[in-house]
Amino acid sequence: MTTITMTVNGQLSSREVEGRTLLVDFLRNGLNLTGTHVGCDTSQCGACTVHVNGRAVKSCTMFAAEADGSCVQTIEGQSNVDGSLNVIQQAFQDNHGLQCGFCTPGMVMAAAELLKNNPKPSEADIRHHLEGNICRCTGYHNIVKSIMAASGQNFSAIAAE
Amino acid sequence: MYNFEFVKPLSVADAVSALSDDGAQALGGGQTLIPTMKQRLASPDILVSLANIVEMRGVKHFSGNVTIGGATTHEAVAAADAFAGLTTLAGNIGDPAVRNRGTIGGSLANNDPAACYPAAALATGATITTNSRDIAADDYFQGMFTTALEEGEIITSVTMPIPEASNYQKFDQPASRFALVGVFVAKYAEGVRVAVTGASEDGVFRWSEAEVALSANFSADAIANLSLDASGMIKDLHGSKEYRANLVKVLTGRAVGLAS
Ligand SMILES: Cc1cc2nc3c(=O)[nH]c(=O)nc-3n(C[C@H](O)[C@H](O)[C@H](O)COP(=O)(O)OP(=O)(O)OC[C@H]3O[C@@H](n4cnc5c(N)ncnc54)[C@H](O)[C@@H]3O)c2cc1C
Ligand code: FES
Ligand code: FES
Numbered sequence: 343m344t345t346i347t348m349t350v351n352g353q354l355s356s357r358e359v360e361g362r363t364l365l366v367d368f369l370r371n372g373l374n375l376t377g378t379h380v381g382c383d384t385s386q387c388g389a390c391t392v393h394v395n396g397r398a399v400k401s402c403t404m405f406a407a408e409a410d411g412s413c414v415q416t417i418e419g420q421s422n423v424d425g426s427l428n429v430i431q432q433a434f435q436d437n438h439g440l441q442c443g444f445c446t447p448g449m450v451m452a453a454a455e456l457l458k459n460n461p462k463p464s465e466a467d468i469r470h471h472l473e474g475n476i477c478r479c480t481g482y483h484n485i486v487k488s489i490m491a492a493s494g495q496n497f498s499a500i501a502a503e
Numbered sequence: 504m505y506n507f508e509f510v511k512p513l514s515v516a517d518a519v520s521a522l523s524d525d526g527a528q529a530l531g532g533g534q535t536l537i538p539t540m541k542q543r544l545a546s547p548d549i550l551v552s553l554a555n556i557v558e559m560r561g562v563k564h565f566s567g568n569v570t571i572g573g574a575t576t577h578e579a580v581a582a583a584d585a586f587a588g589l590t591t592l593a594g595n596i597g598d599p600a601v602r603n604r605g606t607i608g609g610s611l612a613n614n615d616p617a618a619c620y621p622a623a624a625l626a627t628g629a630t631i632t633t634n635s636r637d638i639a640a641d642d643y644f645q646g647m648f649t650t651a652l653e654e655g656e657i658i659t660s661v662t663m664p665i666p667e668a669s670n671y672q673k674f675d676q677p678a679s680r681f682a683l684v685g686v687f688v689a690k691y692a693e694g695v696r697v698a699v700t701g702a703s704e705d706g707v708f709r710w711s712e713a714e715v716a717l718s719a720n721f722s723a724d725a726i727a728n729l730s731l732d733a734s735g736m737i738k739d740l741h742g743s744k745e746y747r748a749n750l751v752k753v754l755t756g757r758a759v760g761l762a763s
Contacts, residue, residue: 344509360506361506361507361508361509361550362504362505362506362507362540364537383541384538384541385534385537385538385601388598388600391600397578397603398599398600398603399600399603399604400600400601400604403533403534403537403538403600403604404533404537404604405509405533405537405550407509407511407552408530408533408552408554410511452599452600455599456599471599473597473598473599473680474597474598474599474600474601474680475598
């Protein structure tokens with residue numbers, strides 16, 4: 343066991359971990375931050391997406407010890423300071439961007455990375471960026487709409503069949 | 504997954520010495536190795552992370568070459584915009600989270616028969632530099648999941664001569680996001696090189712007939728009458744041998760047409 347320390351959603355957090363402890367287990371079991379989900383555990387679904395030093399990663403495919411000393415953001419850190427939903431979360435709620443909600447934490451974290459680097463993405467940019475995030479409810483059109491809306495763009499043309 | 508000791512050396516020398524212990528294995532971005540360890544197909548006693556070795560990261564240009572540190576992520580390679588084919592290739596590996604962690608050294612060391620980087624390394628005639636030697640790409644790839652690397656040897660950098668024009672065409676296997684077939688075309692003053700991934704049971708290979716034809720006439724017409732022998736191609740539920748052989752030709756033609 344070794345002790346590792348990282349800043350999670352702005353708070354310094356230390357825990358003892360084994361070499362094999364995954365980042366997602368550190369977050370869920372160590373810190374009780376259960377908003378980050380495990381859908382597949384095989385790097386396919388993206389439900390476990392969090393940011394490490396500003397970059398989206400699949401926390402089921404990274405060891406906690408690899409994140410020692412870094413800054414981690416999870417879905418729990420996304421709301422505004424007053425506790426209200428942030429722009430992306432609100433857009434998901436407004437546009438029916440979630441059904442069962444299982445994939446949503448990963449979708450929101452993936453969207454946050456995209457919009458940070460590309461504030462006005464095209465529909466194609468959004469779909470390309472979400473390649474690693476699977477929605478078991480297959481609500482992709484509304485997820486794409488939500489991200490379009492969060493970026494302040496008109497989305498009436500998306501899936502308007 | 505079995506437990507292991509995790510070490511984070513800060514220099515190549517320290518990593519090589521950590522890797523000389525019995526049961527030690529290198530960890531790049533973990534995007535292949537962690538899933539493999541979960542399945543208990545790998546169970547190192549000591550995992551030596553290469554991620555904190557500054558000398559193994561980054562993309563540098565010098566006299567017509569680009570040198571990429573072995574621990575450089577796919578995302579960093581895509582962002583460096585070294586040359587057209589390489590930028591497209593790196594920017595389309597897996598998905599954003601995989602690209603933020605996975606490294607060129609890990610990809611080349613693993614030599615998955617459907618991986619993208621082996622095609623770029625072979626098509627550009629890259630030099631693979633390890634802690635102990637330089638290996639020419641033509642000698643490096645030795646069949647599926649097999650390379651010239653010795654036990655404990657690490658890829659510290661990869662140097663590619665920058666082509667006059669290049670393009671990578673990947674026919675996605677949509678579920679895995681790997682290449683069903685991928686073709687890298689690189690045009691140099693001395694001639695054209697064509698490397699194919701995802702198609703052959705022997706892993707990445709050069710399509711020599713197409714290279715000869717394209718070196719004489721760099722246009723898709725030049726390969727119109729060529730055909731690739733389907734024996735030795737991969738056959739699985741996604742495609743037959745003949746399907747893959749045909750895809751190689753179609754993608755080579757597209758790559759030539761789009762090379763820049
Ligand atoms: C969902 C998903 C989709 C993917 N899609 C693609 C794709 O489309 N195309 C593609 O090419 N790849 C794809 N990959 C694989 C990805 O590119 C991996 O990142 C890559 O194959 C391995 O790199 P790594 O740095 O993660 O290596 P690791 O997983 O850390 O290591 C892999 C192997 O290489 C060894 N190793 C690592 N670094 C070095 C080094 N510097 N020197 C010597 N040995 C080393 C390790 O010991 C291990 O045996 C995908 C992976 C996932 C999970
Ligand atoms: S749980 Fe990590 S990718 Fe599915
Ligand atoms: S909303 Fe149910 S998995 Fe996406």
